[in-house]
Amino acid sequence: MIYFPDAGQMKAADRYTIDVLGIPSLELMERAAESCVQIMEAEGIDLSKICVICGSGNNGGDGFAIARMLKEKKLDVELVFIGKEVSCTEETRRQMQLFQKVGGRISNTYEEKEYSVIVDAIFGVGLSRPIEGKYFEIIESLNRSKAVRVAVDIPSGISADTGCVMGTAVRADLTVTFQKRKLGLIFYPGCEYAGRVFIADIGICTEKMEEDAETVFSYEPSLFSELLPERKPDSHKGTYGKVLIIAGSKGMAGAAYLNALSAYRTGAGLVQIYTVEENRMILQQLLPEAIITAYDSYDEEEVRGLLTWADVVCIGSGIGVNECSEKILEMVVKNVQVPCVVDADGLNILAGHPQYLEGISAGQFVFTPHLKEMSRLTRIDVETLKSRRIDAARAFAEKYPVVCVMKDARTVVACAGRQTYVNISGNAAMAKAGSGDVLAGIITGLLAQGKDCFEGACIGVLLHGMAGDAAKVEKGSYSVLARELADGIAAVLSRKED
Ligand SMILES: NC(=O)C1=CN([C@@H]2O[C@H](COP(=O)(O)OP(=O)(O)OC[C@H]3O[C@@H](n4cnc5c(N)ncnc54)[C@H](O)[C@@H]3O)[C@@H](O)[C@H]2O)[C@@H](O)CC1
Numbered sequence: 123m124i125y126f127p128d129a130g131q132m133k134a135a136d137r138y139t140i141d142v143l144g145i146p147s148l149e150l151m152e153r154a155a156e157s158c159v160q161i162m163e164a165e166g167i168d169l170s171k172i173c174v175i176c177g178s179g180n181n182g183g184d185g186f187a188i189a190r191m192l193k194e195k196k197l198d199v200e201l202v203f204i205g206k207e208v209s210c211t212e213e214t215r216r217q218m219q220l221f222q223k224v225g226g227r228i229s230n231t232y233e234e235k236e237y238s239v240i241v242d243a244i245f246g247v248g249l250s251r252p253i254e255g256k257y258f259e260i261i262e263s264l265n266r267s268k269a270v271r272v273a274v275d276i277p278s279g280i281s282a283d284t285g286c287v288m289g290t291a292v293r294a295d296l297t298v299t300f301q302k303r304k305l306g307l308i309f310y311p312g313c314e315y316a317g318r319v320f321i322a323d324i325g326i327c328t329e330k331m332e333e334d335a336e337t338v339f340s341y342e343p344s345l346f347s348e349l350l351p352e353r354k355p356d357s358h359k360g361t362y363g364k365v366l367i368i369a370g371s372k373g374m375a376g377a378a379y380l381n382a383l384s385a386y387r388t389g390a391g392l393v394q395i396y397t398v399e400e401n402r403m404i405l406q407q408l409l410p411e412a413i414i415t416a417y418d419s420y421d422e423e424e425v426r427g428l429l430t431w432a433d434v435v436c437i438g439s440g441i442g443v444n445e446c447s448e449k450i451l452e453m454v455v456k457n458v459q460v461p462c463v464v465d466a467d468g469l470n471i472l473a474g475h476p477q478y479l480e481g482i483s484a485g486q487f488v489f490t491p492h493l494k495e496m497s498r499l500t501r502i503d504v505e506t507l508k509s510r511r512i513d514a515a516r517a518f519a520e521k522y523p524v525v526c527v528m529k530d531a532r533t534v535v536a537c538a539g540r541q542t543y544v545n546i547s548g549n550a551a552m553a554k555a556g557s558g559d560v561l562a563g564i565i566t567g568l569l570a571q572g573k574d575c576f577e578g579a580c581i582g583v584l585l586h587g588m589a590g591d592a593a594k595v596e597k598g599s600y601s602v603l604a605r606e607l608a609d610g611i612a613a614v615l616s617r618k619e620d
């Protein structure tokens with residue numbers, strides 16, 4: 123597992139290391155600075171004319187220490203202190219003195235010069251409000267510089283909690299972050315502002331944070347195969363679940379196809395599609411491996427029979443929002459006894475009929491909204507959702523006892539009582555119609571093979587992104603089609619057998 127602390131958790135880990143383990147704060151700062159210098163050297167950054175810009179917090183203290191270490195190497199270092207002296211932490215004040223002791227001079231104004239590298243030590247995880255005034259002007263100005271920009275811990279102006287730009291932020295080429303990658307370096311746009319991220323182990327103890335229920339985690343993609351359900355030699359199609367897919371409408375056969383294909387590719391044993399009559403022939407030809415059952419109008423007994431048959435249900439992709447699809451959805455949500463993934467129009471219907479969710483069983487549903495669908499479900503606008511992704515997904519999963527897969531370039535999976543997952547696989551090739559249908563199919567396929575709703579959702583999201591990464595290698599960012607993500611699934615899963 124990989125853990126991503128927010129600012130509060132990182133500060134608590136710092137405090138624990140200092141107060142309980144007895145490693146002095148100044149010592150941690152020395153290690154932080156040393157690692158920055160080492161990484162700059164190892165990366166071959168041109169250190170011929172250096173500018174280090176410091177604020178008054180401990181991030182600034184790291185900056186003073188970096189400047190001293192570079193000066194001791196006889197390099198040309200200018201230091202610009204733009205904080206307030208009265209606000210300096212004790213350690214930063216000490217580092218300022220140590221820098222002056224080696225002959226370092228401190229300027230209080232930043233001038234645009236031909237620096238080869240600018241070290242950003244203005245704000246770290248202590249950023250607490252939007253950047254304004256002279257800080258704003260200076261950050262904008264150093265973003266115009268042709269110098270390589272190196273951020274200490276996190277680019278100044280990026281929220282360590284959300285990855286949002288707080289007014290403005292340093293656009294770094296490289297970020298050296300301490301101990302753990304902060305959450306704000308995972309989410310966009312913080313992730314892009316950081317450039318290449320290096321994680322320096324400076325001995326901060328993060329064990330407590332890793333156990334904290336509030337902590338956000340991800341799976342290590344290299345250990346992916348350990349997460350997969352087992353494939354037993356002595357098995358038959360029934361071993362891997364009977365999947366019922368309720369998807370597609372007139373002109374939307376593709377959604378059902380992608381759901382079903384992806385569930386099969388992920389390993390489901392038997393897939394039945396329930397769709398409108400118009401799609402019968404198309405789907406039978408596209409995917410002869412699937413059973414097709416079709417409807418002209420709402421037939422309660424038929425839906426009841428299908429629910430009795432299924433080991434897992436996936437409903438909603440492309441079903442449209444109409445009287446018939448609403449009745450089917452209501453029937454399924456209120457009566458399904460097995461794990462159930464609800465996607466796309468299924469969620470749009472629920473947004474208009476939240477009463478269907480009253481009394482649903484815990485641990486049985488996975489909802490897969492993209493941000494717009496999430497906005498409809500929660501009545502929170504998309505911009506607000508973006509600025510509080512973790513909180514929004516968690517709040518939803520607390521309000522309704524479902525696993526909430528809030529999709530985006532960094533998908534968040536929340537479930538009451540579990541740490542929240544954030545996904546780091548995938549790429550912009552996946553920003554194309556049908557990608558979500560593939561994800562719903564993948565998760566359904568994993569549930570069919572016995573994964574619980576939360577694990578199935580997290581592993582599914584990871585696999586989906588990895589399939590996208592494999593598809594990008596084959597077709598490039600522009601040309602990947604959703605159905606090729608299903609080929610990507612095969613490419614990723616077959617690696618387990620290598
Ligand atoms: N001993 C420690 O605690 C360690 C801290 N480290 C460094 O210390 C950083 C955290 O230090 P701090 O907690 O002191 O916080 P920061 O150095 O990030 O900044 C906090 C200071 O900035 C001010 N501030 C916040 N937002 C502002 C805004 N928008 N405009 C103007 N002023 C603003 C605050 O009032 C405070 O004075 C880490 O990111 C890391 O770089 C590392 O040296 C490792 C050890």
Ligand SMILES: Nc1ncnc2c1ncn2[C@@H]1O[C@H](COP(=O)(O)OP(=O)(O)O)[C@@H](O)[C@H]1O
Pocket residue numbers: 466492529530531532533547548549550551552553554555556557558559560561586587
């Ligand atoms: N830039 C990206 N990086 C990573 N994943 C992405 C990116 N863009 C889209 N995706 C993934 O692709 C899927 C798109 O889902 P969705 O918007 O529901 O598509 P559709 O409704 O067309 O099937 C989501 O799982 C999302 O996480």
Ligand SMILES: [K+]
Pocket residue numbers: 181242243244245246273274275276277278
């Ligand atoms: K910084």
